[in-house]
Structure formats: structure tokens, C-alpha cells
Amino acid sequence: xxxxxxxxxxxxxxxxxxxxxxxxxxxxxxxxxxxxxxxxxxxxxxxxxxxxxxxxxxxxxxxxxxxxxxxxxxxxxxxxxxxxxxxxxxxxxxxxxxxxxxxxxxxxxxxxxxxxxxxxxxxxxxxxxxxxxxxxxxxxxxxxxxxxxxxxxxxxxxxxxxxxxxxxxxxxxxxxxxxxxxxxxxxxxxxxxxxxxxxxxxxxxxxxxxxxxxxxxxxxxxxxxxxxxxxxxxxxxxxxxxxxxxxxxxxxxxxxxxxxxxxxxxxxxxxxxxxxxxxxxxxxxxxxxxxxxxxxxxxxxxxxxxxxxxxxxxxxxxxxxxxxxxxxxxxxxxxxxxxxxxxxxxxxxxxxxxxxxxxxxxxxxxxxxxxxxxxxxxxx
Amino acid sequence: xxxxxxxxxxxxxxxxxxxxxxxxxxxxxxxxxxxxxxxxxxxxxxxxxxxxxxxxxxxxxxxxxxxxxxxxxxxxxxxxxxxxxxxxxxxxxxxxxxxxxxxxxxxxxxxxxxxxxxxxxxxxxxxxxxxxxxxxxxxxxxxxxxxxxxxxxxxxxxxxxxxxxxxxxxxxxxxxxxxxxxxxxxxxxxxxxxxxxxxxxxxxxxxxxxxxxxxxxxxxxxxxxxxxxxxxxxxxxxxxxxxxxxxxxxxxxxxxxxxxxxxxxxxxxxxxxxxxxxxxxxxxxxxxxxxxxxxxxxxxxxxxxxxxxxxxxxxxxxxxxxxxxxxxxxxxxxxxxxxxxxxxxxxxxxxxxxxxxxxxxxxxxxxxxxxxxxxxxxxxxxxxxxxxxxxxxxxxxxxxxxxxxxxxxxxxxxxxxxxxxxxxxxxxxxxxxxxxxxxxxxxxxxxxxxxxxxxxxxxxxxxxxxxxxxxxxxxxxxxxxxxxxxxxxxxxxxxxxxxxxxxxxxxxxxxxxxxxxxxxxxxx
Numbered sequence: 001x002x003x004x005x006x007x008x009x010x011x012x013x014x015x016x017x018x019x020x021x022x023x024x025x026x027x028x029x030x031x032x033x034x035x036x037x038x039x040x041x042x043x044x045x046x047x048x049x050x051x052x053x054x055x056x057x058x059x060x061x062x063x064x065x066x067x068x069x070x071x072x073x074x075x076x077x078x079x080x081x082x083x084x085x086x087x088x089x090x091x092x093x094x095x096x097x098x099x100x101x102x103x104x105x106x107x108x109x110x111x112x113x114x115x116x117x118x119x120x121x122x123x124x125x126x127x128x129x130x131x132x133x134x135x136x137x138x139x140x141x142x143x144x145x146x147x148x149x150x151x152x153x154x155x156x157x158x159x160x161x162x163x164x165x166x167x168x169x170x171x172x173x174x175x176x177x178x179x180x181x182x183x184x185x186x187x188x189x190x191x192x193x194x195x196x197x198x199x200x201x202x203x204x205x206x207x208x209x210x211x212x213x214x215x216x217x218x219x220x221x222x223x224x225x226x227x228x229x230x231x232x233x234x235x236x237x238x239x240x241x242x243x244x245x246x247x248x249x250x251x252x253x254x255x256x257x258x259x260x261x262x263x264x265x266x267x268x269x270x271x272x273x274x275x276x277x278x279x280x281x282x283x284x285x286x287x288x289x290x291x292x293x294x295x296x297x298x299x300x301x302x303x304x305x306x307x308x309x310x311x312x313x314x315x316x317x318x319x320x321x322x323x324x325x326x327x328x329x330x331x332x333x334x335x336x337x338x339x340x341x342x343x344x345x346x347x348x349x350x351x352x353x354x355x356x357x358x359x360x361x362x363x364x365x366x367x368x369x370x371x372x373x374x375x376x377x378x379x380x
Numbered sequence: 381x382x383x384x385x386x387x388x389x390x391x392x393x394x395x396x397x398x399x400x401x402x403x404x405x406x407x408x409x410x411x412x413x414x415x416x417x418x419x420x421x422x423x424x425x426x427x428x429x430x431x432x433x434x435x436x437x438x439x440x441x442x443x444x445x446x447x448x449x450x451x452x453x454x455x456x457x458x459x460x461x462x463x464x465x466x467x468x469x470x471x472x473x474x475x476x477x478x479x480x481x482x483x484x485x486x487x488x489x490x491x492x493x494x495x496x497x498x499x500x501x502x503x504x505x506x507x508x509x510x511x512x513x514x515x516x517x518x519x520x521x522x523x524x525x526x527x528x529x530x531x532x533x534x535x536x537x538x539x540x541x542x543x544x545x546x547x548x549x550x551x552x553x554x555x556x557x558x559x560x561x562x563x564x565x566x567x568x569x570x571x572x573x574x575x576x577x578x579x580x581x582x583x584x585x586x587x588x589x590x591x592x593x594x595x596x597x598x599x600x601x602x603x604x605x606x607x608x609x610x611x612x613x614x615x616x617x618x619x620x621x622x623x624x625x626x627x628x629x630x631x632x633x634x635x636x637x638x639x640x641x642x643x644x645x646x647x648x649x650x651x652x653x654x655x656x657x658x659x660x661x662x663x664x665x666x667x668x669x670x671x672x673x674x675x676x677x678x679x680x681x682x683x684x685x686x687x688x689x690x691x692x693x694x695x696x697x698x699x700x701x702x703x704x705x706x707x708x709x710x711x712x713x714x715x716x717x718x719x720x721x722x723x724x725x726x727x728x729x730x731x732x733x734x735x736x737x738x739x740x741x742x743x744x745x746x747x748x749x750x751x752x753x754x755x756x757x758x759x760x761x762x763x764x765x766x767x768x769x770x771x772x773x774x775x776x777x778x779x780x781x782x783x784x785x786x787x788x789x790x791x792x793x794x795x796x797x798x799x800x801x802x803x804x805x806x807x808x809x810x811x812x813x814x815x816x817x818x819x820x821x822x823x824x825x826x827x828x829x830x831x832x833x834x835x836x837x838x839x840x841x842x843x844x845x846x847x848x849x850x851x852x853x854x855x856x857x858x859x860x861x862x863x864x865x866x867x868x869x870x871x872x873x874x875x876x877x878x879x880x881x882x883x884x885x886x887x888x889x890x891x892x893x894x895x896x897x898x899x900x901x902x903x904x
Contacts, residue, residue: 066486083461363494
């Protein structure tokens with residue numbers, strides 16, 4: 001039996017794995033959606049772009065759904081507080097996602113250029129909006145968000161949607177959008193040829209450069225700007241049953257840098273984010289597309305890992321009631337549920353990776369205009 | 381205090397989005413097995429018409445599935461966005477089946493649905509059949525886990541409240557999984573889905589037969605649908621949900637309301653076929669009874685009593701009064717975790733905590749509750765009778781109507797002369813919307829019948845909401861209604877377009893109504 005503090009850490013890592021899995025898998029088809037109107041000129045080219053992810057987007061989207069379910073099960077207070085607090089942001093994500101299933105499945109079922117072009121922009125929205133909003137949300141988490149609890153742990157959020165759109169958060173939104181576009185661009189370069197591939201390469205390289213610059217800028221802003229981190233100032237029992245009101249928390253200018261001092265190895269994460277993206281750019285430009293996709297995915301690990309490791313043990317700090325901040329230690333489920341969910345993850349995750357890989361293997365190879373013509377009635 | 385308007389709007393939004401989602405789910409659950417059946421015949425016989433059937437019905441399945449996916453995400457989001465306190469209070473138990481649903485079921489169905497549509501030329505026949513089967517298994521497993529979660533809301537077993545964490549915590553996972561309520565619900569709901577799938581194929585095939593087009597294709601589809609539908613509708617009725625009604629208090633309360641059983645009757649109770657329900661006087665003005673039947677259905681015995689509404693309410697009043705003590709002690713404990721007196725008092729009255737919380741709808745400090753407030757809370761504990769009584773009866777009536785249709789349809793296909801009975805084909809066509817109406821009514825009975833609780837006896841609905849502004853709710857509700865209306869119009873347009881076009885939409889050159897000429901007959 002694993003002890004409670006260890007389970008809490010494992011679940012912090014597992015939620016990280018699910019977020020990274022989401023960004024790599026659903027991220028690449030969202031990136032393809034973002035690039036779609038620009039990389040595909042004319043209906044047939046757009047169908048090529050769409051069909052690179054056609055058989056896979058639905059399975060990939062489950063990373064997102066399972067991530068949500070896992071946060072519900074492992075961090076119920078985070079799920080409750082974040083989803084209700086970020087109400088309009090979450091609805092914007094949700095409504096953007098509406099365009100994807102219908103966009104993919106319905107677009108090519110009717111031969112009307114306006115109909116098809118409408119759904120192309122729908123797929124663009126479904127691909128571009130969620131990563132932007134998730135980035136903005138992370139940007140706000142780093143600054144703390146205005147919420148508190150009463151004695152019965154009813155959460156109240158006092159901010160508004162527009163307050164989320166502050167300059168630093170938007171900068172983090174750029175990091176996220178560029179990262180996902182890079183992920184989509186490298187994938188698209190791998191699965192297409194000719195002029196579509198050329199445009200995808202340009203998109204991937206551009207996105208990688210933007211991501212690196214914005215990522216460094218956000219780091220400098222945190223180091224030299226006016227954003228304060230958070231630190232727990234009271235003694236803390238990692239084995240205690242979770243109670244987010246039992247600790248004291250203070251803001252501190254070097255709050256988000258404390259972990260780097262304690263454990264310098266964490267510097268490897270931002271280094272991986274930057275070097276992975278630069279390698280992805282260079283490899284795509286050299287048409288080593290599969291390696292580029294791997295490098296881009298490593299960059300995703302680095303960037304998301306940087307955010308998580310900087311904030312540890314905080315998940316959702318509160319700007320208005322810092323003591324109520326949600327952390328790895330005090331917003332988790334019971335040991336039984338955490339243990340059980342760990343078991344389920346260990347059983348099913350390898351299976352998922354196995355059959356997802358098989359699905360990609362079956363559908364491997366370049367998608368071409370000729371294929372689309374040959375499968376006029378079945379292709380997306 | 382939480383505004384009633386906020387609670388009502390949150391409920392309306394959840395009900396609207398859940399029932400909208402449930403327009404697509406039953407068809408998915410049922411059609412997917414019919415695709416497995418059709419493709420199995422193809423693999424066994426090699427007759428290409430069965431492959432075309434799989435692909436054509438699969439195309440309609442895909443149009444439906446897309447909206448099922450779209451509207452399903454809403455539901456997962458909505459526990460967090462609109463039911464934050466619920467999510468915190470029961471996430472330890474309720475979150476687990478949802479996460480397992482993702483890991484075990486959604487990945488499976490969503491990964492393989494891609495290969496189902498795109499893998500025809502890249503997989504061997506057997507491999508493709510395996511893909512279709514795994515997609516079906518995934519779809520049905522997702523129904524299992526979500527109904528385990530839902531069953532727990534009706535009958536919260538395997539969990540207990542912790543005052544330290546201020547939430548319910550899981551104590552026995554297997555009790556949650558094998559909750560009899562969840563199991564009964566699963567069987568009933570998936571069978572209803574199978575009936576929906578069968579009716580869809582039966583109706584559209586009947587239309588082709590009436591029009592005299594693609595006869596060989598339509599006849600085979602009709603036959604599969606008739607056989608599958610008959611088996612499924614029998615399963616819905618025989619393994620009906622009432623088998624779950626003896627389990628737990630929520631179901632007993634629901635049953636009393638469904639049956640308009642105001643007073644406890646000596647066993648075995650009679651079954652009220654129809655009645656003039658008088659909600660304010662808490663009685664039936666008139667009624668048509670069948671002796672004994674209710675006792676038999678409800679308790680599977682002739683000696684067990686079924687509790688009437690008056691008795692249930694009287695019992696609940698005591699629990700509310702007891703619950704006041706529990707809530708008060710809990711409030712002390714939240715201020716002083718180590719207070720030994722409060723702890724002892726709380727533990728002695730903890731079982732009625734939820735009933736005490738019912739008063740929070742009327743008063744912040746439950747100790748100030750007047751006898752009148754307690755009475756109002758008591759009356760809240762049984763949902764309104766008329767909506768449940770009639771919804772249930774219409775649902776059951778439609779179930780028997782479908783049984784009649786599938787029986788006749790099956791009998792006709794045995795004699796292979798269904799085309800000689802145009803009235804049967806016309807009837808089958810008219811019945812198309814019936815399984816949807818029955819499914820939605822069933823959903824309504826299950827969830828409205830659970831009120832005033834989100835988790836029966838544990839957490840009142842009005843405490844479960846997120847503390848949002850009423851304006852936010854108006855905005856999001858308007859957004860959902862707008863989006864969903866447009867999506868439904870698009871979906872129905874595509875469905876009827878491809879249903880009218882028929883198997884010709886596959887472009888194989890074997891069917892009527894397609895651009896390609898020189899079509900060879902499919903059944904040579």
C-alpha cells in the first residue's frame with residue numbers, strides 16, 4: 001500500500017502526464033485545425049489537411065475528457081473551483097470544441113463551397129481557441145485568482161472573465177497557442193507532401209520561434225516583473241486529510257523561483273522547452289518530419305513541466321484569500337480513491353497507448369489529393 | 381442564501397443539455413450492435429450487400445455519433461461549471477467512474493470509430509470486424525460507468541461523510557460498482573438504446589420497401605432490425621427498471637410518487653392504471669385499480685408492503701428534526717475540529733445530516749427553523765406526483781406499443797412477406813420518434829423522481845450549485861439553446877438527406893439514386 005503523501009505526489013505527476021498527453025495528442029490535431037485555413041488552399045487541399053487527423057481526432061480528444069475526469073476524481077476541489085470560477089472561459093472552450101465533431105464529420109457531406117468554408121473556420125475555432133484559453137488560464141494561475149471558501153468549503157469566485165485577459169496571461173496564451181501550432185505544423189509536415197507540406201513547414205518553424213520568444217519573455221517577466229509567487233508559511237503535514245483552510249500562505253517576490261533554488265535540476269525543464277522547440281524548427285526545415293514531431297512533443301513536456309514545477313505544490317493559488325489556495329496536499333481525494341484511480345490508470349494507459357499506436361500505424365503514410373479523389377464518398 | 385432562481389436555472393440548463401445529449405446516445409448504443417451483426421454476416425458469407433449495409437447504416441450512425449460527442453463534453457464540463465459544490469462534496473466517489481469511463485470506454489470507442497470509417501481498405505475483413513466490435517464494446521462500457529455514477533446518486537452506497545474534509549468519501553468501491561440500482565439502470569438503459577437503434581433501421585427500411593427501392597438491401601435491414609428490436613424490447617420490459625425500485629429509499633419514494641400511492645396499502649398493493657391526481661389534497665379523486673399487481677411488480681412478493689407517500693413524509697419529518705442537530709454540530713466542528721462534545725453529537729446524528737441540510741433552502745441557521753419551515757422541507761422530500769405518474773405511464777404504454785410492432789415485424793420477416801403488408805410498413809415508419817419519446821420520459825422519471833436531492837438523502841439539489849450570478853446562467857442557457865438548435869437542424873437535415881438518398885450515397889454503383897450509372901443489382 002502506498003502512503004498518502006506519495007499518492008498525492010503521484011497524482012500531481014499523473015495529472016501532469018494527462019495534460020502533456022492532451023497537449024501532444026489532441027494538441028497536434030488542434031494545431032492542424034489552427035493551420036487549416038492557411039495551409040490548405042482550395043477544397044481539395046483542405047480535405048487533405050483534415051484527413052491527416054480525420055481517423056484520429058476523436059480518440060485524441062479523449063485525452064482532454066479523461067484529463068477532466070481525472071481532475072474531477074483526484075482533485076475534486078480544483079475541478080469544482082476552477083471550472084466554476086473560470087465559467088465563461090470554460091464555456092468558450094466548450095463551445096469552440098462544439099465545432100470539431102460536426103466540423104470533421106459534416107463538412108464534406110455537402111458539396112457547397114460556402115458550407116465547407118464555414119466548417120473550415122469552425123475547425124479553426126475549435127483548434128485555436130482552446131489552447132489560447134488554457135494558456136491564459138495558466139497565466140492567471142501564476143498570478144493567483146480571486147476565490148475563497150467559507151467554513152463548509154463553498155467556493156466563491158469574485159473575478160470576471162475580462163479580468164482574465166491581462167497582459168501577462170495573454171503572453172502565456174501566446175506561448176500555449178504557438179506551442180500547439182508548432183505541434184500541429186510538425187505533424188502536418190509529416191503527413192503531407194508538396195505545396196501543403198511546404199506551408200506546414202513554414203507554419204511549424206514560425207510557431208516554434210514565436211513560442212521560444214514568448215516563453216523566454218514570460219520567464220523574464222516572472223523574474224523581473226511585478227508578479228509575485230506564493231509560499232506556504234505554516235508547518236504542513238503531507239499525510240493529513242485534505243483541508244485547504246488549515247495552512248497559511250503568503251505572497252513573495254521569489255515565490256515561483258524557490259523550487260529552482262532547492263532543486264536546480266528543474267532548470268532542465270525550461271531548457272527542454274526551448275531546445276525542443278528550436279530542434280523541432282530545424283528538423284522540420286530539414287524535412288526530418290518524424291524527428292521534428294518528437295522534438296516538438298518534448299518541447300511540450302518541457303513547457304508544461306516548467307509551469308507545474310515552478311508552482312509546486314500550488315495548483316490554484318488564491319489572490320484574495322491566499323490561505324485558501326489549492327495545493328497538491330490539500331485539494332485531493334481520499335487515499336482509497338487515489339489508489340484506486342492509480343490502479344485503473346496503470347492498467348488502461350498502456351492499453352490505450354498500444355491501440356492508439358496501432359491505429360496510427362494502420363493509417364500511416366502521406367495523405368494526398370489523389371487519395372481524396374479516390375475516396376470521395378468516405379473521406380472527410 | 382442561494383437564490384432559488386439560480387438553482388432553477390442551473391437545473392433547467394442541466395436538464396436541457398442532458399436530455400438533448402440523450403437524443404443521440406440511445407441510437408448510438410443500439411445501432412453499433414446492429415453494425416456488428418451486419419458486418420459479421422458479411423465476414424461469414426462474403427456477400428457484399430452486408431458490407432454495404434454496414435457502411436450505409438454506419439454513415440447515419442456517424443452523423444448521430446458526432447452530435448453525441450459534441451453534447452457529451454458539455455455534461456462532463458457542467459458538473460464543474462454549474463454544480464461546483466456537488467463536485468467537491470461527492471467528487472471522491474462520483475469522479476472515479478467518470479475517469480474510469482474515459483480510460484476504459486471513451487478511448488476505446490473513439491479510437492476505433494476512426495478506424496471503422498477509414499480502415500475499410502487498410503484492414504483485413506476480420507480485423508475490421510474486430511474494430512467494429514471494440515467500438516461497440518467501448519460504447520456500451522461508457523454507458524455502464526456513467527450509469528454506475530448515476531446509480532450512486534439514486535442509492536449512495538459504499539461511502540460516508542467526513543467532517544474534516546467536509547465531503548463524502550468512498551469506503552467501498554465494489555459496493556459502488558455493484559450497486560443494484562446501477563446494474564438495473566444499466567440493463568434497462570442500454571436495452572432501451574438497442575430498441576432505439578432497431579426502430580431507426582426498421583422505420584427507414586420500411587420506407588424504402590414502401591417506395592419499392594433497394595428492396596434486397598431494405599429487406600435484409602428490416603429483418604435484422606425486427607429480430608434485434610424484438611429481443612431488445614423484451615429485455616426492456618422484462619428486465620424493466622422496476623426491478624430496482626425496492627432498493628434504497630430514493631427508489632421507494634420514487635415508486636410511491638410514480639404510482640400515486642398516497643397511503644400505505646395492505647400487501648399486496650393494487651396497481652393504479654390511471655387516476656385523477658389531486659396534488660393539493662394529497663389524494664386521487666378517482667382511480668382505476670388492478671388488485672395485487674403493484675405489490676407483485678414492486679416487491680416480487682405478496683406479503684411485503686409498499687410505503688405510501690404520507691408514511692414516507694412522516695418518517696422524513698423526524699429525520700429533518702434530527703438533522704438539525706447534525707447540522708448544528710457540524711457547524712461547531714468546522715470551527716473547532718477537536719470539540720469532543722460536538723463530535724459525539726454529530727456522529728450520533730450524522731445519518732440525518734442531509735435531511736437537516738434540506739432546511740438551508742429556507743433558513744441560514746437551521747436552529748431558527750420554524751415548524752412551518754420543517755413542514756415545507758418535509759413536503760419537499762417527495763417530488764410532485766402528477767408529472768411522474770403520467771410520464772411513467774406513457775413510457776410503459778409506448779414500450780408495449782413497440783413490443784407489438786416488433787412482434788408483428790418479426791413474424792412478417794419469418795414469412796418473408798413484409799412487403800405484402802404495407803400497413804405494417806407504414807406503421808413502422810410512423811413509430812420512428814417513439815423510442816426517443818420513451819427514452820426521454822424514462823430519463824425524466826429517473827431524475828425528476830430523485831428531487832429534492834442530487835444525492836439521495838445526502839446532498840440537496842439547492843446546495844449543489846455553483847455560486848454564479850443569475851445573469852451568467854441566463855447567458856449560458858441562451859448560448860446552449862442557440863448552439864443546440866442550430867446543430868439539431870443541421871443534423872436532422874443531413875440525416876434525412878442521406879436516409880432519402882439511401883445506400884446509393886455510398887457511390888458503389890450497386891444502388892438506386894446515385895450518380896453512377898450501369899448499376900449492377902446488389903443481390904445477384
